[in-house]
Amino acid sequence: MKKRLIAVTLTTAIVLASFAACGKASGEATGLDGTDKDTSAVAESGVTTITVGYPTSSFPLAYEDESGNLTGYEIEVLKAVDERLDDIQFEYETAGQDALYAGLGTGKYDLVISNAFYTDQRAENYVLTENPIGASVVGTILRKDVTGIESFEDVAKNKLKLSPILAGDGLYFVVYQYNQQNPDNQIELTATDDPNSFIESVGWVAEGRYDVSLYPRNYWESVIADENGELHEYYDQVQFIENRSVNTYAVLAKGEEDIAKEISDQFGALKEEGFLEKLSEQFYGYNAFAYNSEN
Numbered sequence: 001m002k003k004r005l006i007a008v009t010l011t012t013a014i015v016l017a018s019f020a021a022c023g024k025a026s027g028e029a030t031g032l033d034g035t036d037k038d039t040s041a042v043a044e045s046g047v048t049t050i051t052v053g054y055p056t057s058s059f060p061l062a063y064e065d066e067s068g069n070l071t072g073y074e075i076e077v078l079k080a081v082d083e084r085l086d087d088i089q090f091e092y093e094t095a096g097q098d099a100l101y102a103g104l105g106t107g108k109y110d111l112v113i114s115n116a117f118y119t120d121q122r123a124e125n126y127v128l129t130e131n132p133i134g135a136s137v138v139g140t141i142l143r144k145d146v147t148g149i150e151s152f153e154d155v156a157k158n159k160l161k162l163s164p165i166l167a168g169d170g171l172y173f174v175v176y177q178y179n180q181q182n183p184d185n186q187i188e189l190t191a192t193d194d195p196n197s198f199i200e201s202v203g204w205v206a207e208g209r210y211d212v213s214l215y216p217r218n219y220w221e222s223v224i225a226d227e228n229g230e231l232h233e234y235y236d237q238v239q240f241i242e243n244r245s246v247n248t249y250a251v252l253a254k255g256e257e258d259i260a261k262e263i264s265d266q267f268g269a270l271k272e273e274g275f276l277e278k279l280s281e282q283f284y285g286y287n288a289f290a291y292n293s294e295n
Contacts, residue, residue: 046087047086047087047088047089048087048088048089048259049088049089049090049091050088050089050090050091050110050111050259051090051091051092051093051108051109051110051111052078052090052091052092052093052109052110052111052112052113053092053093053094053095053099053100053103053104053108053109053111053112053113054072054074054075054092054093054094054100054112054113054114055094055095055096055097055100055114056094056095056096058072058114058115059072059222060072060073060218060283060284061073061074061075061113061114061115061218061283062074062075062092062094062113070092072283073134073279073280073282073283073284074113074115074133074134074250075092075113076279076283077133077134077267077270077276077279078090078113078133078250080266080270080275081263081266081267081270084266084269085262085263085266087262088259088262088263090111093108093109097114100112100114101126101251104126104251104252104253105253107253109253110252110253110256110259111250111251111252111256111259111263112250112251112252113133113250113251114251115134115136115216115218115248116128116170116248116249116250116251117136117170117171117173117174117246117247117248117249118170118173118247118249119168119169119170119172119173120173121168122251125254126251126252126253126254127251127252127253127254127255127256127257127260128249128250128251128252128260129249129250129252129260129261129263129264129267130260130261130264130268131264131265131267131268131271132247132248132249132267132271133248133249133250133267133276134247134248134276134279134280134288135245135246135247135248135280135288135289135291136216136217136218136245136246136248136288137216137217137218137242137244137245137246137286137288137291138171138174138214138215138216138217138242138243138244138245138246139214139215139216139217139220139240139241139242139243140152140155140212140213140214140215140240140241140243141201141202141205141212141213141214141215141220141224141238141239141240141241142160142205142211142212142238142239142241143205143206143208143211143237143238143239144236144237144238144239146211146239149212149241150241150243151243152175152178152182152187152243152244153182153185155187155211155212156182156185156186156187157185159188160187160211160212161188161210161211161212162175162187162188162189162190162210162211162212162213162214163197163201163204163205163209163210163212163213163214164190164191164192164194164197164201165189165190165191165192165197165198165214166191166192166193166194166195166197166198167191167192167193169198170246171198171214172189172191174214174244174246175187175189175214176189199223199230199231201213201214201215202215202224202231202234202238203231203234205238206234206237206238215240216246217240217242217284217288218284220240224238224240225240242291243291244291245288245289245290245291250263250264250267276289277289
């Protein structure tokens with residue numbers, strides 16, 4: 001795979017077990033009930049149906065518009081890939097984050113999209129596309145009275161206390177990789193097994209328990225800045241400073257390496273053509289790749 005500074009989706013529950021590969025592309029797969037699902041018709045037609053799992057309520061990545069049509073940044077990327085490949089077609093199902101990755105192991109899903117960052121654990125347990133499907137802007141959340149902190153380097157130099165990050169989470173990997181690349185100016189990184197740490201970290205920063213927490217920009221906008229967001233109560237107390245872009249990937253079950261490569265090649269072509277940047281502007285309101293100097 002390419003060099004990645006990348007880490008995991010930014011939901012909090014992303015420490016997942018390793019699962020066996022599904023076999024739908026070969027004409028037969030095992031269902032959730034343990035029975036074999038007949039896909040011979042698909043095989044005979046020469047078109048492989050790829051069942052895509054996507055998270056419920058994941059605006060602007062995947063959601064239904066006012067007319068009930070499925071859309072969103074990651075959905076539209078896959079639609080573009082679908083149009084380019086005659087031998088693959090996508091079908092979409094939604095579920096909770098944990099259920100999506102469990103479904104890769106049971107054969108319910110062949111591919112999952114979830115704003116997924118790279119992590120060593122994820123790369124070991126699943127197949128990630130070599131080329132990214134997108135990018136996510138990651139930044140630091142600080143109290144509003146804190147000034148002069150514009151980068152990870154500033155966080156490290158000023159010895160700011162970072163809130164604990166869920167072990168195995170992509171955000172943990174982002175800081176870990178920064179530390180690997182900056183041995184003389186490191187951020188103190190603490191892992192936790194608390195699945196609520198991501199959400200609670202904003203309050204921890206606001207009350208002064210920690211100096212800084214790490215958040216993707218889209219979560220800042222939807223969870224904190226939005227007046228209907230779950231953590232909007234902290235909006236007047238904290239600020240968000242953009243730091244860097246982190247590549248995001250489509251995730252497939254073990255055994256789907258050939259399909260992953262075919263899809264990945266199309267991601268690369270769409271990136272070269274500027275299509276992914278245009279979609280980012282459309283769905284995020286900004287080019288998430290613009291900060292991507294390290295990927």
